[in-house]
Amino acid sequence: MKITKEMEINECLKMYPQTKRIFTKYNMGCLGCMGATAESIEIGALMHGLDINEILAELNKIIEEQKLN
Template structure:
C-alpha cells in the first residue's frame, strides 16, 4: 500500500508505527494532538509549512524498507 497525502495522519501512524519518527523529523511531533486526528497528511504539512511531496516520499520509504 502506498501512503498518499490524502490519508489521515492518525491512520498512517496506527498502521505504520515506523512513520512516527519521519513525522517528528519534519517537525510534526504533535501526533497525539486533536488536530492530527482530523487532518490528512497534506493539511498537517501545510499547517507546518512542510513540503508534502517530500514528506510523503519519506513516509513511503520508511514503510517499504
C-alpha cells in the same frame, strides 16, 4: 498500501508505527493532538510550511524498507 496525502496522520501512524520518526523529524509534533485524528498528512504539512511531496517520499520509503526486512 501506499501512503497518500489524503491519509489522516493518525491512520498512517496506526498502520505504520515506524512513520512516527518521519513526522517527528519534520516537527509535526501534534501526533497526540486532535489534528492528528482529523487532519490529512497534506493539511498537516501545509500548516507547518512543509513540502508534502518530500514527506510522502520519506514516509513511503520507510514502509518499503520495512517490507524488505
